[in-house]
Structure formats: structure tokens, C-alpha cells
Amino acid sequence: MLRPAANPARTPRTASFVPLIQREIERMIGTGELTGGTRINESTLALRLGISRGPVREACRALEQIGLLRSELNRGFFVREVSTKEALDLYDIRAGLFGTAGRLAAAIITTVQLRGLGELIAQMDAAIEAPDIATFYTLNNEFHRQVVVASDNDKLIELYPLLEAELHLFRRRGLVLPGSMRTSNDEHKAILDALRQSDGTGAARLLERHILAGKARFLRTLEDDSATEARPGPLDPRHSRSKDR
Amino acid sequence: MLRPAANPARTPRTASFVPLIQREIERMIGTGELTGGTRINESTLALRLGISRGPVREACRALEQIGLLRSELNRGFFVREVSTKEALDLYDIRAGLFGTAGRLAAAIITTVQLRGLGELIAQMDAAIEAPDIATFYTLNNEFHRQVVVASDNDKLIELYPLLEAELHLFRRRGLVLPGSMRTSNDEHKAILDALRQSDGTGAARLLERHILAGKARFLRTLEDDSATEARPGPLDPRHSRSKDR
């Protein structure tokens, strides 16, 4: 039985269930335990967490607002499915925000932060040589995160990961093309240079293009798939109620 | 007594209360009926809307996620107060997103949409001559909205107004300086030109600067106030629990 603060005996209200449940559902989506389109069974989830449906519903409402769940009247909450159009839209937004983050960061980034980014780039080079795609993926994420953090814009720091999480709801995962790692890290180096020289507009342009390059790769994988997959076409059946259970 | 779908007799579940309540609270914040820092009394609000606390809490959770409310353990939900830093951060994000919207819009905007923007500019010119600050304010908002809509990026269309709403939670409202209207509309004209010529990067730059000009004006009013107001300084008491009730 879950208790707000670990397990301190009996119902002292030192924390609310809602954030815990919210994070738990986020985790389940992140790990793929809950996949796009699947229904959230409130009672089952509540039972599994040892609580009642009230807090579960509140957490789901919050996640709906984030864009990880969607609700349907009298049918409850579902893990959202992100269409191709939406995924491409998200790339564009991320590109813009990432550029903004870079412009802001360039003016105020500290030498410590710059050194941190440099180390990440070196580690990524090592991961490329290995080659170790998994750690490259992690390091790459961390690099992006640190750039955003360097902007010192709290709202941006909050917003950017939400967009990334939403993008992860697109049906396919692990879109890192092995061949792209080297060029990607070259872009990182150029970005770091611009930040070092406090070149805000340069950093912004590079960061934006960095994400748009990712979008282009994403588009290429889409085309490859649709060529292989017997062309789902505009009436892609994936958008039907397949996984509603 | 409020009913999900207007008033069709008796508890047919054709709509959920939650979105209604959410919009109602948003409205109350928008009109200033609820002002920053005030506490949301769940029972009172539920009683006033003729429903129970459950849906009210769900709506509050959603609004918390948007950033219009904040929650405090065992004390409930409060209308958020946006600090000066946060307001400035929001300007930066809006600038970036608005620029992105323009870049996207430039490539796909229709002649009908361009004509709509042109008409708004003309109407704003008229409002400046009057001078009618209120209608200028409305028209200006509509211009911004239409640019974002022209981007055809649904997530952006959803996100941008949320940031604007959050910015409205800053303690002062009505920040339109009469003198700035003319230069602001000149910027609109330049933006429209760029969009007409499908000049994405130009439109992006102009739109970004347009918002940043607003940020600069905002900063100037801040400095004016702090000069008049006996300098609140870094220990601004406004951040205390003044309005908790």
C-alpha cells in the first residue's frame, strides 16, 4: 500500500497522491508499459496503487492537459497517439524554442556550463567510436537539456521536456540513425563554439537547424517505412479504435 | 443548477462538468474576478456552480498544469502570481514561438489570410487615429492570433494563447502605451510584407522583434513604476502571502 510519504505509519498528510500517480503514469508511458491508444482503467490503476479513483482522475486530468492522455466522454482516459502531422509540428516548435534557448543562453552561460557541454561532446565522440548508440542517445538528451537549462528561463526549462515527451508518443521510437550521430555531434561542436563566443543569433540559428535536421531524418524514416509498409496512406487505420480494449 | 449540456431535464451524461468549470475559472481570471494570489475555495465554487467538489478539483488540476493555478499541500489551489522574472521569461518564449509561427506561415499563408491581416492593420490605423485604445488592443490580439493560426501548427495554436494567458497573471494589466501603437502597427505592416513575399526568415525576425519590442516597453513601465513606488527592491513584499484569505 502506497502512502504519500513512503510509509510513515498511517495517513499523515505530508504529500498528495496526485503528483506521485502522475509521475507513475508518465513513467509507464516512458517505458512503453503503456503504449499509445491504450485505455487507462481507473479502478485497476487505483487498486494497484492502493488508493481510490479520485486522485487517479486528478492525475489523469493533469496529464491530459500536458498532452500525454486524452479523454473521451463516458469512456475515460486514453494514452494519446501522436499523428505524423503532430509529430512534425512538434519538431517545428522544438526547433524554435531550442533556438530561443540558445540565444538566451549565449548571453549568460558560465564557463562551468560550457565545460560541461564540452565534456558531453567528448563523451559522445567516444560513444560514436564504440559504437554505443544507447549512451549516445542519453548523452545527446543531456546535451540538449543542459543548453535549455543554460537559458535560465524557467518556463522554457519546464516546457521543452514536455514537448519531447509528447513527441515520444509517436508510434515508432528510437529514431536515431547510426549514420547521423557523427554529423549530429559536429553540429554540437559548432553550437558550443557559438555559445563560447556569446554569439546569440548564431547559436539560435545552429540550434534551430540542429532540430530541423532531426526532423528531416525523421521524415526520411517515414518515407522509408511507408515505402515498405504497403503505404498506409491518408486513411491510416492506426487512427481507428484498434487498441481501446 | 448547472447541467453538463445546458439543461436537458435530468443527469444525462452528454458532457463532463470539468471542461465547463475549467473555462469558468479561466473566465473569472480573465475578467479579474479572480486575481493573482487569491485562494480557490472548492466548496464555495462547487456550491455556486451547483455541483460537487470532485469535478472542481479535476478542473483545478488541469489549470495548475497550464500554469494558471498553483497548489499548496493542505491549503488548496491559488491563482498564480507571475513574478517579473517569469513575465520576462514568457516574453522571450512568446518571441521565439511567434517567430516560428511566422516562418511556418510565410510558406503556406493564403491570399485570403493575407487580406484578413491587411484589414486588421487598416482597422488598427483607424483605432490609432480615433484614438481608441481598447479596440486597438482587441485588433492587435486578433492580428497575433491570425498569424499563429496561419502557421497551421495545431500545437502552436494551442500553446501560444496559454502563454499569453499566463502573462496576464502579472500583477499589472493594460500595458499598452498610447505612444507605442503607431510604431507597433508599422511593425505589423513590415510583417505583412514579409509574409506576402513568403520571406520566412524575414517574417520570423520581424515577429520576434515585435514581441521583444513589447518586452522592452514592459521593462520601461517596470522601471517607471519602481521609481515611483518607493522601490520594492529584491525583497518585494508582494510575494508574501498577502491575499491568501
Place this chain on the structure above:
DNA sequence: GAACCGACAACTGTCAACAATTAATGCCGA
């Protein structure tokens, strides 16, 4: 007069229950 203290009221966080609705099951006939 101001700080402290304790009872009381107000309110939040959570739960269990109920009616409305949707999904599942089994029965029936063709």
C-alpha cells in the same frame, strides 16, 4: 498591551457508493 495557548470552525485530501453509460456475454434464430 502583546505573545501564547487551546478549543472551535473551515477547508482540504481521500474514500466509498450510486446512477448513467459502455463493453461483454450468452441466447436465439436463420
Place this chain on the structure above:
DNA sequence: TCGGCATTAATTGTTGACAGTTGTCGGTTC
């Protein structure tokens, strides 16, 4: 055997209630 149709089971949206916490008010002490 397979597709409708009624019946049953599951599930949601909402409610009212309860325990725990915060806030209030008067009295008391220094």
C-alpha cells in the same frame, strides 16, 4: 456456424461523507 438482440458485467462521472490539517477567536499570562 454466424450474425443480431437482450441481459449482465464493467467502467465512468459524480456525489456525499470522513479524517486530518490549517486558520480563527477568545481567554490567559507575562
